[in-house]
Ligand SMILES: *[C@@H]1O[C@H](CO)[C@@H](O)[C@H](O)[C@H]1NC(C)=O
């Protein structure tokens with residue numbers, strides 16, 4: 762009896778947590794992450810002047826967790842739309858990065874065959890409040906840097 766009551770209680774909590782997550786999702790809307798991947802090594806690469814990286818796989822990574830992934834078009838451009846739940850909001854602002862695992866040698870034969878491009882995320886102008894009010898939070902790469910990896 763005690764066990765089944767505990768079980769019922771746990772189920773009720775799970776259902777409420779589920780409803781709560783849904784409500785948070787509906788309230789916060791979506792996050793749209795978009796930008797251009799440069800075909801270049803270096804630190805804090807200026808995407809406006811660097812050559813572009815077509816057909817590159819771009820991941821949204823939060824720690825070791827890959828949240829989403831897409832491929833750049835022929836202009837090196839990508840966009841990723843995510844359900845914006847409250848737990849994701851702080852993660853996007855603090856611990857998530859864009860990671861391009863496709864080696865740079867695929868866009869320019871004289872560039873390295875190992876290493877990744879990585880960038881933090883930043884809010885577009887209009888910021889957090891505007892984004893949350895409109896239900897669409899626009900994020901862009903702050904700027905990509907080349908991270909060489911061993912092997
Ligand atoms: C894009 O990448 C895919 C997988 O790596 C490859 O099969 C395809 O040929 C590439 N396309 C272009 C236009 O480079």
Ligand SMILES: *[C@@H]1O[C@H](CO)[C@@H](O)[C@H](O)[C@H]1NC(C)=O
Pocket residue numbers: 812869870871872
């Ligand atoms: C390829 O990379 C090399 C070395 O950074 C650079 O000098 C060259 O301009 C690049 N080529 C193109 C087409 O971007």
